[in-house]
Amino acid sequence: MSGEQVGGQVPASAAGQPGPLEPWPNTVRWQSISSDLIWVELLRLSGVVVVLSIMIGVAWGFTGAWPFGLALGVVLVFAVWRAVTIVRAVRAWGYAERENDLLVRHGLLVRRLSIVPYSRMQFVDVSAGPLERAFDLATVQLHTAAAASDARVPGLRPAEASRLRDRLTALGEDRAEGL
Numbered sequence: 001m002s003g004e005q006v007g008g009q010v011p012a013s014a015a016g017q018p019g020p021l022e023p024w025p026n027t028v029r030w031q032s033i034s035s036d037l038i039w040v041e042l043l044r045l046s047g048v049v050v051v052l053s054i055m056i057g058v059a060w061g062f063t064g065a066w067p068f069g070l071a072l073g074v075v076l077v078f079a080v081w082r083a084v085t086i087v088r089a090v091r092a093w094g095y096a097e098r099e100n101d102l103l104v105r106h107g108l109l110v111r112r113l114s115i116v117p118y119s120r121m122q123f124v125d126v127s128a129g130p131l132e133r134a135f136d137l138a139t140v141q142l143h144t145a146a147a148a149s150d151a152r153v154p155g156l157r158p159a160e161a162s163r164l165r166d167r168l169t170a171l172g173e174d175r176a177e178g179l
Helices: 036-063 066-092 130-134 158-177
Strands: 094-097 101-106 112-117 121-127 138-144 151-156
Touching (some): 036 066, 101 151, 138 158, 151 158
Antiparallel strands (some): 094 101, 121 138
């Protein structure tokens, strides 16, 4: 049915426009984030898995109860599954600067596209935790009047994060003056 007319109209996907289930517009130039964010997220995951494994292993060692062995197996299977999804999830992140707004996309199972108009931005944060700093990464956080519309772009090099922050701040000020 792709390419056929529906109700006298060509479907959005056949007309070259994204349909409602294709939230990534291909009419913009998407910027990807650093793949080093994969290592940051994998290290965070490994920290949690090591702590859980030690706790479960000690409990299993003291009690000898088989449910602890099962729990350890579940934790390890979850860790492998999560590692695979981290790689795919980081590759799904992207952002695009347009004339009047910033697009931020992410997600695998639930794909999300946030469109943040420059005129609605109240302030822009750049942050980097210890693990991010170790990999020379930063996160740009956009704040708007609506708390639910806050968007973030993780995994940027500090120079790119500063450039994006300065550009978004300047564009936000220019657009807000016109209101």
